[in-house]
Amino acid sequence: MSDDTIVYHSNQFFVSLEDSIMEDTILAFLEDLNAVEIWKSGKLNMALWEVIGFPFTTGDGETIIDIHDAISRSKRKTKIHNASLNIQQTINSALAFEGATCFDITQLSKVQGDSSEIKISILDTGISDISDNSTANYNYNLTNYSGYDYIHNDAIPDDENGHGTHLAGIIHSITHQHIPTQNRITFDIRKTHDAAGQAFLSTIVMALLDALDADANIVNMSFGYQGVYHDSLFFPLQVVIEEAWQNKVLVVIAGGNGTINNDLADTIALPASFPTNNILSVASLDCGNNLSLFSNYGGASVDLAVLGENIPGPNLASGLVEYSGTSQAAALITAVSALKATYIVQYTPEKVICPLLQTAEHLFELADKVLADGKLNFDGLFLVSDSTCLQTGFHCNKNYTGSDKLTGTMASPMMTETNLQIQSDQNLELGSLVTLDALQSTTLLPGFEVTLGATLQIRSNGCEE
Structure with a gap:
């Protein structure tokens, strides 16, 4: 089935389960949802369930007509953290261009x-x-x-x-x-x-x-x-x-x-x-x-x-x-x-x-x-x-707090290697904007300048343990 461009399995869905959930509780949920368990990872507390058929009526009289209803009902159960569709993915057709390759x-x-x-x-x-x-x-x-x-x-x-x-x-x-x-x-x-x-x-x-x-x-x-x-x-x-x-x-x-x-x-x-x-x-x-x-x-x-x-x-x-x-x-x-x-x-x-x-x-x-x-x-x-x-202090996919010193590529093409101190009490996530209040050291790309008060986007380049 599909909603616009998203194609998904019409009967299967994933569930994220509470750590302490008992097996008899899972069996009761499956019966309530007219479903069977296809696969489960106990380590990740995650399972794939398949509804036997639609429509069906639950024990309390609710009519479930499709996979969206089944997921919605699952999410209302206290021992289920979340649920989601089993989406289909298609590999893009390989692209062929005219001309000789430059790959060496x-x-x-x-x-x-x-x-x-x-x-x-x-x-x-x-x-x-x-x-x-x-x-x-x-x-x-x-x-x-x-x-x-x-x-x-x-x-x-x-x-x-x-x-x-x-x-x-x-x-x-x-x-x-x-x-x-x-x-x-x-x-x-x-x-x-x-x-x-x-x-x-x-x-x-x-x-x-x-x-x-x-x-x-x-x-x-x-x-x-x-x-x-x-x-x-x-x-x-x-x-x-x-x-x-x-x-x-x-x-x-x-x-x-x-x-x-x-x-x-x-x-x-x-x-x-x-x-x-x-x-x-x-x-x-x-x-x-x-x-x-x-x-x-x-x-x-x-x-x-x-x-x-x-x-x-x-x-x-x-x-x-x-x-x-x-x-x-x-x-x-x-x-x-x-x-x-x-x-x-x-x-x-x-x-x-x-x-x-x-x-x-x-x-x-x-x-x-x-x-x-x-x-x-x-x-x-x-x-x-x-x-x-x-x-060297390069960071990888890290969120920053106001007192952190940021090292790495902060806002290209303005800078390539920069240490700057953020004067802010807010948490700064990757992609957020921040005003440059204090510049400690910088190596600039030719032809570019960085001035105090400039608004830069938090970026990262590399990683640390």
Whole structure:
């Protein structure tokens, strides 16, 4: 079913349960709602319920005609914190542009480090046998991986769409551009989307939890949907991404191909715009370092940009195909993040996020378009140690109080590295505006000035523990 552009399951919905809820209480609720339990996570106190059929009449005489009524009744129960629709998500069709690619894989050339072993989990349409697609420049010999097919419920995540195969090939061609003497990067492929590129959030939630159980360190999610975000609403996928943060897992997500500002639009790209510390949301650039015409953006909600047009990768048949999108851009960042992570002792997501954002090459064209105000700086990334980055005081997705000293990119293009003291008693959230009352030190971009009394937007660049 659908309401305008949101498509959802007509009988299934998520519930967030109270910690102390008893099993007999759950059974009573299910009977009252004419429903059965499809899935439950006891650790997260979250479940997926399915109504057997509509309409039905409850024991107290209320007629429930559709899933919205069922959710409304669920929310009135004291042991249920919240409830939400099981939304369907469709992967954007891959974009093909005319003209030669400017992608040069040799510019992303780095051998694997020997400090950490990293597992990349790709949630997408699966993977086909791409070993025969390899060329002198592109290593697609990805034949050894864990995973699961949630569409056909088996252990072989065979791709029927092509999107997942393309992304897996892109990532592997970078992480294994140089054949390691001891492989430190492994793969986990989870087929969440069917041949049409469609998946319900329930499948994605289960797959992400399974990826955590499989000890994934980095998860690539090159998909999304348009939705209204408010912190009072219940987003099951956000709950699981926050659980991934607790498990020290980085989640790289495509920023979206809707040409919208994820900071300001009424409906924004989710899950890319969830305010969760371990998300890296990625925008796409063209060959001229301009934001791609299709790419979403947002100075507080999209983290970094990288080339996302005409990126070569394997297709379902034997051969290469060039596709464009924030999906491809996210795959590049996933691969680079994995390479960086192999050089990190005691890997954590912030030890990758911090140097990625701190070393970004600042571009005037990306001012206020992405959090880093720039694009991936591959060479610079490997010149900064994770310990050095974290000691600089750069912050990551943090709210600020009036007494905090803010360090980082505060308002581009005015400043690149600035310490300023906020004279205010109010809490300052990312994206809020503040008057610059006291400037302690500053490094300005050429041709720009900062004056006391200027109104700036609270931004962050990098992270701290």
